[in-house]
Amino acid sequence: MWVLRCRGWEISENQVTPEWVVLSRRTILAGAAGLIAAPAPGAVSGQSARAVRNPKYKTDHPLSAEQDVTRYNNYYEFGSNKIIWKEAQELKQRPWAVRIEGLVKQPRTLDIDDLLKRVSPEERVYRHRCVEAWAMIVPWTGFPLAELLRIAEPLGSAKYVAFETAADKSMPELRQSWYPWPYTEGLTIEEAQNELAFLSTGIYGKPMPPQNGGPLRLTVPWKYGFKSGKSVVRIIFTERRPKTFWSELQANEYGFWANVNPAVPHPRWSQATERLLTTDERVPTKIFNGYAEYVAALYTDKQGEKLFV
Ligand SMILES: Nc1nc2c(c(=O)[nH]1)N[C@H]1C(S)=C(S)[C@@H](COP(=O)(O)O)O[C@H]1N2
């Protein structure tokens, strides 16, 4: 299972060492095939009408099945295997506060429902590409991260924005003290202002299930999935590049930039192709996950950086 020798151009996902192997030698929970027929995972009630889909963002494959997207997850706080959706139902979605602090005009705490009243919801179909080489196509409901920035009023000195996610007693893996909890991620201010950067509050026209990062989850579709922190509770504006969870664990494998690029392999596997959930199709990976026209310009002056790891 230690994949150091496995550098094939195209290897199957079960040969790809998932993120957690970098630290833990615990046995894999076998039988991850527990895709049990059961009622849809719990979500917050009181859902209003479905947000209108923004037609601008197109994908060249059909949507992944909701059932796959909501039952095949990475959420290490609940476990280091993919089948954590039942455990994640323990994460209470209300009340939910988002703390805004650091280099802002005025630090403050926003109640999620008050925040949602101040933004205009829309639906966007985006590709999501995990660094482990599986991918999915999801209709996300949410609002541009730029709208949150407008509300937060960062100071001119803010160069980065960090996202800290929930660390709650419902999360069994927080007891594993070798992980640098809480899960944190970060972007540059320019990345955060890019039109693609999105804060998602739902999928498939329903409130975001906890296992997918409810009630508020970052969605940055041109980057590997670990950049999209789930269940965000704190947004911190900084002058220095923030520490991020996976970089703390293994910086040479999970860097700060983590832009999708088929030509730059992960140190232990190829990124040339990816497996789509639902169809199991293996398709070529695209530079910036298919979003180069929107984001490539963010990086023209950063060629000295490790942009794709
Ligand atoms: N808080 C938190 N956010 C997280 C993760 C996590 O373990 N904890 N996993 C990341 C990874 S590696 C991926 S691929 C996506 C998976 O999102 P999904 O389960 O909705 O597909 O969430 C990201 N956000």
Ligand SMILES: [Mo]
């Ligand atoms: Mo991932």
